Amino acid sequence: MSTSDVTKEGIRGARPGREAMTGAVSDGHRSRESPDRGRGGGSEFRSYYDQPVLNQITWKPQDIGGYLFLGGLAGASSVLAAGADLTGRPDLARPLRYTALGAVSGSLAALIHDLGRPERFLNMLRVIKWTSPMSVGTWILVCYGPLAGAAAVSQATGILPGAGRLAGLGAGAIGPAVAAYTAPLICNTAVPAWHEGYREMPFVFVGSGAAAAGGMGMITAPVGQAGPARRAGVVGSALENAAVATMERRMGMIAEPYKQGRGGALMRAAKVLTIGGAVGALVGGRSRTVSAIAGAALVAGSACTRFGVFKAGQDSAADPKYTVVPQRQRIRDRERAAAQEGGDGGEQGAQDPAGD
Amino acid sequence: MALDEQSGVRTGVPESAADPQDDRPRMGFFTDTSVCIGCKACEVACKEWNLVPEDGLDFTAMSFDNTSGLGADTWRHVAFIEQRAPLGAQETNLGRPEGAPDSVDLGMPSFDLPGAYTGEDERGEFRWLMSSDVCKHCTHAACLDVCPTGSLFRTEYGTVVVQEDICNGCGYCVPACPYGVIDQRKDDGRVWKCTLCYDRLGEGMEPACAKACPTDSIQYGDLDELRERADERLRNLHEHGIGSAQLYGRDPDDGVGGDGAFFLLLEDPEVYGLPPDPVVTTRDLPSMWRHAGVAAATLLAGITATFLGRRR
Numbered sequence: 122m123s124t125s126d127v128t129k130e131g132i133r134g135a136r137p138g139r140e141a142m143t144g145a146v147s148d149g150h151r152s153r154e155s156p157d158r159g160r161g162g163g164s165e166f167r168s169y170y171d172q173p174v175l176n177q178i179t180w181k182p183q184d185i186g187g188y189l190f191l192g193g194l195a196g197a198s199s200v201l202a203a204g205a206d207l208t209g210r211p212d213l214a215r216p217l218r219y220t221a222l223g224a225v226s227g228s229l230a231a232l233i234h235d236l237g238r239p240e241r242f243l244n245m246l247r248v249i250k251w252t253s254p255m256s257v258g259t260w261i262l263v264c265y266g267p268l269a270g271a272a273a274v275s276q277a278t279g280i281l282p283g284a285g286r287l288a289g290l291g292a293g294a295i296g297p298a299v300a301a302y303t304a305p306l307i308c309n310t311a312v313p314a315w316h317e318g319y320r321e322m323p324f325v326f327v328g329s330g331a332a333a334a335g336g337m338g339m340i341t342a343p344v345g346q347a348g349p350a351r352r353a354g355v356v357g358s359a360l361e362n363a364a365v366a367t368m369e370r371r372m373g374m375i376a377e378p379y380k381q382g383r384g385g386a387l388m389r390a391a392k393v394l395t396i397g398g399a400v401g402a403l404v405g406g407r408s409r410t411v412s413a414i415a416g417a418a419l420v421a422g423s424a425c426t427r428f429g430v431f432k433a434g435q436d437s438a439a440d441p442k443y444t445v446v447p448q449r450q451r452i453r454d455r456e457r458a459a460a461q462e463g464g465d466g467g468e469q470g471a472q473d474p475a476g477d
Numbered sequence: 478m479a480l481d482e483q484s485g486v487r488t489g490v491p492e493s494a495a496d497p498q499d500d501r502p503r504m505g506f507f508t509d510t511s512v513c514i515g516c517k518a519c520e521v522a523c524k525e526w527n528l529v530p531e532d533g534l535d536f537t538a539m540s541f542d543n544t545s546g547l548g549a550d551t552w553r554h555v556a557f558i559e560q561r562a563p564l565g566a567q568e569t570n571l572g573r574p575e576g577a578p579d580s581v582d583l584g585m586p587s588f589d590l591p592g593a594y595t596g597e598d599e600r601g602e603f604r605w606l607m608s609s610d611v612c613k614h615c616t617h618a619a620c621l622d623v624c625p626t627g628s629l630f631r632t633e634y635g636t637v638v639v640q641e642d643i644c645n646g647c648g649y650c651v652p653a654c655p656y657g658v659i660d661q662r663k664d665d666g667r668v669w670k671c672t673l674c675y676d677r678l679g680e681g682m683e684p685a686c687a688k689a690c691p692t693d694s695i696q697y698g699d700l701d702e703l704r705e706r707a708d709e710r711l712r713n714l715h716e717h718g719i720g721s722a723q724l725y726g727r728d729p730d731d732g733v734g735g736d737g738a739f740f741l742l743l744e745d746p747e748v749y750g751l752p753p754d755p756v757v758t759t760r761d762l763p764s765m766w767r768h769a770g771v772a773a774a775t776l777l778a779g780i781t782a783t784f785l786g787r788r789r
């Protein structure tokens with residue numbers, strides 16, 4: 122019997138000190154320096170051969186990233202269109218109504234396309250469940266879609282203008298929900314980079330939606346009527362960037378996927394585009410050309426944010442580090458708190474007698 | 478006992494809890510990994526009984542594991558962990574209750590006992606941990622909570638099952654599960670996972686894996702009873718100096734309200750690929766909705782503000 126053998130890390134021949142434990146010593150082998158501790162990189166952790174703990178997200182990035190982006194664009198566009206309508210800016214309201222219809226159709230189509238069984242989409246309407254943001258969101262879309270559609274169709278055809286206006290206002294009222302619900306949708310998972318950002322993600326998403334809708338308004342409306350669109354673009358971009366910064370700060374090491382790799386690149390592109398677009402809206406809003414370019418930057422920046430968030434989520438689910446390290450930390454914090462409480466730690470001690 | 482009393486409260490979900498009127502016992506698994514021999518009979522029995530399609534036998538280059546993790550087509554997964562950890566020589570009969578019958582020599586082909594010709598110090602620097610993983614049938618099941626079609630449901634046995642005629646393959650349950658259990662079958666579009674042999678339970682039979690397990694590492698039964706048995710076993714192992722033995726998923730106060738299928742492990746959970754402190758994501762959902770509500774109101778107020786002040 123040989124005492125050296127081949128392990129994943131290479132050949133190991135050196136024999137550690139012999140401490141037989143079955144029937145003898147207790148927790149001898151639980152030393153924190155065990156060779157099975159995962160790779161370093163600052164946060165030591167162990168895993169099952171570096172396999173992810175979670176199963177991988179089955180959603181396709183184009184579909185669900187697009188669904189998040191278009192949903193935000195549609196919702197915020199409807200709000201902006203309703204305001205434009207109420208304040209007598211028909212040339213801003215019109216294109217935004219078309220945008221809202223186009224975007225919500227695209228969003229729904231992307232969602233359906235992503236299903237494993239698209240023909241069973243209507244099964245979503247069997248139930249309404251508050252615990253499932255996808256269920257709630259589908260019902261929101263079911264209410265919102267027809268209103269956005271009626272507003273746009275009436276606008277285009279001139280049929281029933283009164284009803285069309287009313288529908289547009291209704292869509293504007295539901296618009297914020299359309300723009301916001303996708304944040305709980307992705308955060309209500311075990312994906313670390315999504316779940317841990319659940320406080321800020323809705324603000325990232327509504328900011329991003331407002332920036333995109335403002336950008337669309339700047340591209341399509343004459344500068345004379347696009348004032349609110351420019352301001353929405355600026356405010357949306359500021360909200361989005363501030364929320365992303367807060368989120369990354371709070372998440373600590375779980376924010377890494379937002380800074381590294383393709384997710385990081387997308388998030389940086391989003392930052393450059395939305396800030397650039399906002400600056401363009403502020404200084405060049407009176408120029409048709411600058412407006413259009415800045416508007417396009419805002420729209421593109423919003424899309425980059427959604428795809429970046431999606432990619433960061435995928436990366437965080439694929440690496441066991443983001444699952445194990447924070448959970449271990451949580452256990453340690455709990456144990457420390459229990460130890461400080463003194464006698465209170467008894468129960469925990471029974472569960473993990475070998476804990477150090 | 479029906480389900481955990483807190484079910485509805487913690488997740489705000491009636492769906493995830495059984496009917497409180499229902500006094501049928503909750504059924505589950507206790508998987509005692511300290512006696513698992515890694516024979517994979519459970520994996521095979523599960524595939525056979527549930528007609529789970531073949532999904533490739535690839536050596537993953539990590540030990541003797543050739544299924545690598547739970548998924549749509551692997552409902553029992555035997556993890557193999559090779560460790561440079563001294564366990565001393567393996568002892569049979571460890572932790573056997575007083576008065577239990579002696580172990581039987583199966584007459585396996587061998588000329589001598591393993592290690593009989595090696596010195597004391599040649600033994601025991603290497604150990605294998607084997608563990609048969611499965612869906613935990615959580616008390617607060619994230620997969621069930623997030624399912625938008627109601628395809629996932631809680632059975633009368635307290636288990637969590639997918640209704641394949643309803644699932645539309647939205648895939649939401651996949652990243653929602655904190656254990657990485659449920660997954661989508663690519664060519665089929667729907668998701669699949671352990672049903673705790675729902676069809677066998679109805680006939681009064683135990684699940685196929687438990688039936689096939691030659692060492693009783695997988696035990697099926699009334700969850701309350703299994704928990705007692707597990708506590709007893711843990712006490713025994715601790716008395717015999719195996720201090721690293723720990724129960725996983727047994728505590729009804731943990732982040733998922735306790736598992737319907739829980740484990741006795743000889744190492745930290747993450748070494749087996751299990752999350753050390755899983756929490757059902759829907760625990761934070763009320764707060765998520767509140768934050769989203771404030772964000773939506775912010776959007777409405779913010780865009781309204783863009784129309785105030787100077788005209789154009």
Ligand code: SF4
Pocket residue numbers: 612613614615618619620621637653654655656657658659670
């Ligand atoms: S382990 Fe995962 S798949 Fe099984 S019941 Fe819990 S959440 Fe659902």
Ligand code: SF4
Pocket residue numbers: 620623624625626627628629639643644645646647648649650651667668
């Ligand atoms: S994939 Fe099927 S079981 Fe899973 S959440 Fe969607 S509809 Fe429910």
